Amino acid sequence: MTDPEHVRLDSLEPDDLDGHSIDELADYLDAGMQPADPSIDDSPACQNALAAIVRLRQSSLGSLEAAAEQEAPADESWVSGVLANISLEARAGRDVPLRPAAPTERPVMTEGAIRSLVRSAGDGVSDALIARCTLEGDVTELGAPVRVVVEIAVRAGATIRTVASEVRETVAAVLADQTDLVVDSVDVVVRDLVPRTDDEPADDRPADDGTSHGSDDEEAGA
Structure with a gap:
């Protein structure tokens, strides 16, 4: 089977990563980020994408190997989809205003x-x-209500509603602590279930109805 670290994404060559592609960033990681490339090291977009790729690799590799051991066809499309979103989300996007400490200040945080x-x-x-x-x-207007939509994959065997609720609470808390967004809601949508590796214990909490019946359109309400 194909190692998810080497999924080719030639269609994703973006201008969003300061001239680099997801494949180039993956190769840079594989080389231990040596020799140093200032165009990557000094790029916030590239650094955000690199961190996300590392987390994706850690989460997905064991799951895909587990699927292979179970002789089930491993669906790697979700890996490619996540990498595509990492590429798109890492771009700077709109400037999001922060509350100024002085009338002359105009602090902002990028959407990316x-x-x-x-x-x-x-x-x-x-x-x-x-x-x-x-x-x-309208994230460009300080005080305007914002809806945050988070699409997630959940490991098989976990309680879907519990995981979705924890994601919602964690995201809401981080945004409240580190931004000045007026978050109207954080909506979590479960898009995929991924296999659990043998060394990962299943959630021992009672499973809800969606634990083994999640669909592409299942949404955990805000």
């Missing part, structure tokens, strides 16, 4: 930085992997 913040926070939740994050609303 906020999406990377959401992705990092969500990936830190046990049994969750962030597939996509979008910010809906």
